[in-house]
Amino acid sequence: MYEVLMVVYLLVAIALIGLILIQQGKGADMGASFGAGASGTLFGSSGAGNALTRATAILAILFFIISLAIGNLSANHAKVDDSWNNLGGVGQATEEPVSTPKTTDAEKNKTEDTIPD
Template sequence: MFTALLVIYLLAAVGIIGLVLIQQGKGADMGASFGAGASNTVFGSSGSGNFLTRMTAIFALIFLVASLVLGNLSTNKAESKWVDPSQGQAQTTTTTVEQADDTAAKAASEVPAEKKSNSDEIPQ
């Protein structure tokens, strides 16, 4: 599922980039508005969106939803691979970040404090 979402995410990003580069900007007819009559393309109403703007909005929505889902999936899980010596095959384990943090805190609390060094002892 993660790989499929990542492919959709990348295709949506490439689609947005391509559609934005293809589109003609609002200021493209600016020269027509100076002395060429009444042109409302620069500052006037733009009317209904055409096919390219609608497709850009759809790709942007897909990109946004995919990025939120991928962010949620990758934040809560950490994947690690290890090789089981008895079987000789790679095993994949998935643990949550909260469990790893709890284990690290427990291990840090069990480490004995270092003894204070005397000022008489000079390392050589």
């Protein structure tokens, strides 16, 4: 599930970047008002902006929703132990941790008394 969301997230991000780069800026409408012939385009003089703006808004909403879902999954995701950490093999015995000798209360008090000030 996590990997699928990451792929969809990447595709939505690339599509969002593409749609933003395709759109014209507000200053580009200045040439159309002086008779540059923008009304003869495929979407008309203002139709392309509305369709591209709506598609950009939809992709932006998807981007944020998927971002929150991936963040939630990665926060609750248990870290899988890496197989590179144990290269010894399955059949080999591993070292056991060395146990520390236990001290009694009398030995603890004795070491506290001998610490110089």
